[in-house]
Amino acid sequence: xxxxxxxxxxxxxxxxxxxxxxxxxxxxxxxxxxxxxxxxxxxxxxxxxxxxxxxxxxxxxxxxxxxxxxxxxxxxxxxxxxxxxxxxxxxxxxxxxxxxxxxxxxxxxxxxxxxxxxxxxxxxxxxxxxxxxxxxxxxxxxxxxxxxxxxxxxxxxxxxxxxxxxxxxxxxxxxxxxxxxxxxxxxxxxxxxxxxxxxxxxxxxxxxxxx
Amino acid sequence: xxxxxxxxxxxxxxxxxxxxxxxxxxxxxxxxxxxxxxxxxxxxxxxxxxxxxxxxxxxxxxxxxxxxxxxxxxxxxxxxxxxxxxxxxxxxxxxxxxxxxxxxxxxxxxxxxxxxxxxxxxxxxxxxxxxxxxxxxxxxxxxxxxxxxxxxxxxxxxxxxxxxxxxxxxxxxxxxxxxxxxxxxxxxxxxxxxxxxxxxxxxxxxxxxxxx
Numbered sequence: 001x002x003x004x005x006x007x008x009x010x011x012x013x014x015x016x017x018x019x020x021x022x023x024x025x026x027x028x029x030x031x032x033x034x035x036x037x038x039x040x041x042x043x044x045x046x047x048x049x050x051x052x053x054x055x056x057x058x059x060x061x062x063x064x065x066x067x068x069x070x071x072x073x074x075x076x077x078x079x080x081x082x083x084x085x086x087x088x089x090x091x092x093x094x095x096x097x098x099x100x101x102x103x104x105x106x107x108x109x110x111x112x113x114x115x116x117x118x119x120x121x122x123x124x125x126x127x128x129x130x131x132x133x134x135x136x137x138x139x140x141x142x143x144x145x146x147x148x149x150x151x152x153x154x155x156x157x158x159x160x161x162x163x164x165x166x167x168x169x170x171x172x173x174x175x176x177x178x179x180x181x182x183x184x185x186x187x188x189x190x191x192x193x194x195x196x197x198x199x200x201x202x203x204x205x206x207x208x209x210x211x
Numbered sequence: 212x213x214x215x216x217x218x219x220x221x222x223x224x225x226x227x228x229x230x231x232x233x234x235x236x237x238x239x240x241x242x243x244x245x246x247x248x249x250x251x252x253x254x255x256x257x258x259x260x261x262x263x264x265x266x267x268x269x270x271x272x273x274x275x276x277x278x279x280x281x282x283x284x285x286x287x288x289x290x291x292x293x294x295x296x297x298x299x300x301x302x303x304x305x306x307x308x309x310x311x312x313x314x315x316x317x318x319x320x321x322x323x324x325x326x327x328x329x330x331x332x333x334x335x336x337x338x339x340x341x342x343x344x345x346x347x348x349x350x351x352x353x354x355x356x357x358x359x360x361x362x363x364x365x366x367x368x369x370x371x372x373x374x375x376x377x378x379x380x381x382x383x384x385x386x387x388x389x390x391x392x393x394x395x396x397x398x399x400x401x402x403x404x405x406x407x408x409x410x411x412x413x414x415x416x417x418x419x420x421x422x423x
Contacts (some may be wrong), residue, residue, distance in 0.1 A: 049356055050318075062303045066313035066335025073306045074298055087299070088289035090274040096285050097413070100278035104316045112332070119325070119332060121348070128333035129342065135334070143261050 001059035003027035006044070008034055009206045012067035012107065014167040018198045019074040019160060068103045068164060075160040083160040095161050098147060098154055102161075105140040106168050109133055112150050113173060134173070139170070145182035152191050166192035170207035180206030216269040218256070221420040222385070224279030224320070225240040225266030227377040230415045231283055235290035279380060280316040287374040292358035295374040304368060308375045311360065315375075319357070319382045322350035326387055336386075336395065347387055354396060355384070365405035372409060380406035384421040 003020060007013035007029055020027045032038045032053050039051045048055040048065045056064040064070050075084035085091035112119055112133030116126040121169045144165065148154055153162045170193075172178045179186030189211070193202040202208075213233055217239055219225030232239045244250045244265050251263045260267040260277045268276040268286075276282045287295040297304040325332050325346030332342045357379065360367050368378045383399040386392050394401040407416040 043216070048246055058303070060303060064306055064310050066310050066317065068317075069306070069309040069313040072309050076305075079299075088285075090270065090272055093270060093274050093276050093281075093285045095279035097276045097278050098311075100281035100316050101262075103313055104278060104280075104320060108317055108321050119345050120338060120341035121344040122338055125333060125335065125338035125341040128335025130239060130339040131334040132332050146261070146421075 001026070003059060004057040006030050006032050006047070006053060006055040008032050008039075008053045009100070009204070010167075010171050010209075011053045011205075012167075014201070014205050014207075015160070015164040016054060016056055016070035016074060017069055018163050018201055019071060021201060022079045022083065022163075022197050023074060025074075025078070027028070066103075068099055068107075071160050071164050072099070083158070083163075085155065085159070090097075091155050095155060095159060098144060099161050099164060101140075101144065102117055102165055102168065106137070106144065106165070106206065109137040109140055109166065136171070138178075141169070141178060141182060141185065145184045148184035148188060150184070152187050158191075158195075162188060162192055167205065167207055170208075170211060175210050212271045213273075214238050214240045215271060216242060218242045218244050218265060218267040218269075218331050218420070219257070220246055221418075223265050223419070224381065226381045226415065226421070227279060227283035227374065228268055228286055228379045229419070230412050231286040231290065231293050231295060231374060233288070234295060236413055237290060255340045273399045278316070279320075280312050283374050283378055284312060295348050295372065295377070297368075297373075307360075308367070308373055311357065311375055312378060314353075314356070315378050315382060318353045319350065319379075322353055323382065323385050324413050326350060327385075330367035350386070351406060354399070355383055358396060358398050364398055365401045372406070376402065376406055377412070381421070389422070 003025055005013060005017055005020060006026055007017055008031060023211060032044065034053065039053055047063050050065060052065065054067055056070045058064065064073065085095060088096055115128055116130035116133060119129045120126060153159060166189050169175060169178065169189050193199060215237060217228055219229065220243060227416055250256060251265050257263055259275050262277060264277065266279055268282045276285065287293060299305060325342055329339045329343035329346060333339060363369065366372050380403050383403050399414065406412055
């Protein structure tokens with residue numbers, strides 16, 4: 001009974017990938033070479049019609065997309081690890097709030113910066129989309145940095161949420177400036193990249209490139 | 212113990228949270244936010260929700276929530292009496308619901324905002340129309356992926372209403388280009404009819420002034 005994760009460096013696959021390791025689950029990791037267009041091939045699109053990475057196949061064969069959904073699913077299916085507060089608790093509410101904020105704001109806004117041309121039908125329109133994206137991503141990081149406050153981890157102790165947020169801070173277009181503005185984000189990244197179980201994985205994702 | 216307090220506006224993302232509370236039989240304090248008067252930009256609102264977005268939910272213990280999908284999911288977990296979520300362990304079902312809740316927040320919601328507020332997505336005044344068109348195209352593409360989930364329907368889990376259906380029905384009601392869209396997408400029509408027609412949900416649907 002094994003999980004299968006389709007992953008790629010510097011992508012949203014990190015959080016579920018790290019959780020599979022942290023939780024000690026058996027899994028097969030298949031690297032998707034998006035530069036070679038592997039994620040646009042029929043076999044991949046049959047699993048994940050958005051062509052996005054990651055895709056996770058559960059031991060029972062069910063296919064999941066959306067890295068935040070995988071993160072919640074893996075953490076809630078293995079409650080003993082304590083990476084998700086109990087359902088219904090105020091801490092769970094806070095985790096869900098910031099996880100969905102990261103999905104809807106940080107992650108999506110980053111895509112607007114990186115792939116501005118997808119967000120307009122106007123061939124001349126990409127520059128304006130990218131500028132708006134950069135304006136918004138810095139506003140969104142300021143908001144979540146304030147939620148982290150003086151803590152290293154958003155809930156005080158380490159949780160699945162921190163695994164989701166840290167890589168996004170590392171792939172920010174200028175992470176050093178980001179961390180200078182918001183020390184909380186630098187502190188988070190330092191803590192996550194040095195977690196013994198996943199330090200090697202972090203390196204293999206090439207997240208240190210711009211740090 | 213205080214009531215749940217929901218800050219909301221008509222046709223906003225507050226709908227699924229309000230519907231979960233209502234289905235659980237839990238009274239909630241209603242604060243309708245006047246966007247035209249800029250109430251969501253005032254310091255007291257921004258102190259609760261620094262994004263200025265509506266809705267915001269304050270839980271009985273004072274914990275503040277933003278993000279409509281997070282609120283709806285949390286309330287469904289917190290109030291099992293509403294019967295809107297399969298238990299953990301019903302793994303496939305919950306994983307599917309999670310997957311598409313996140314897809315809704317990431318893809319449907321975002322494409323819809325690009326359609327309704329294209330000026331926020333570009334700094335170039337000449338670029339607004341292109342952003343809007345791309346938003347419509349994305350929204351339509353995203354529904355292509357959701358539609359198979361709603362067959363045979365009317366809900367994602369067949370006859371069983373879940374929190375995901377409440378969330379998706381809201382997007383279906385927001386879809387630009389109705390009713391031509393419904394003619395092309397009968398599953399959406401079926402979903403909206405089933406959600407809006409659920410006797411306990413119907414008053415909430417009406418309160419939020421969604422067209423059916």
